[in-house]
Amino acid sequence: MIGDDDAIAQILHRLRxxxxxxxxxxxxxxxxxxxxxxxxxxxxxxxxxxxxxxxxVATGLRQCLTDTPEGERAPMTIDELEKLFLSLA
Incomplete structure (x- = not known):
């Protein structure tokens, strides 16, 4: 999940x-x-x-750095998050 329902709606609007x-x-x-x-x-x-x-990235920062539900990927490291963010540049 990328974020709350409002953030997802905004993202989908931009993509559409x-x-x-x-x-x-x-x-x-x-x-x-x-x-x-x-x-x-x-x-x-x-x-x-x-x-x-x-x-x-902005709405997912907290989620990416915190614990994930059991069975999902481990939280992203700061380096991984920085690399992800910079890939947009």
Whole structure:
């Protein structure tokens, strides 16, 4: 679980927005749209994905560092969490 229901809803909203924007980029390329317009929309997709990733990390920090229920993975170390966070950069 990534976080509470509100955080999950926000993350899903951002991902769905990015999905719609990506569909738009694909259509723009297929329609032969101007490079500037395509790149601008692609940047919006990238930003939406980045924001979703940062939201996941931000809401999951406490969960990643605390004990997990029996049978699940061990909590992440600080180094693992830092590596995960930096993978978004």
């Amino acid at each position: 927005r990015a999905q719609g924007q990506l569909t738009g980029v694909i259509s723009m390329i297929e329609d032969g749209r101007d490079c500037k317009d395509v790149v601008t929309q692609l940047a919006a997709v990238s930003k939406a994905l980045d924001r979703a990733g940062f939201k996941i």
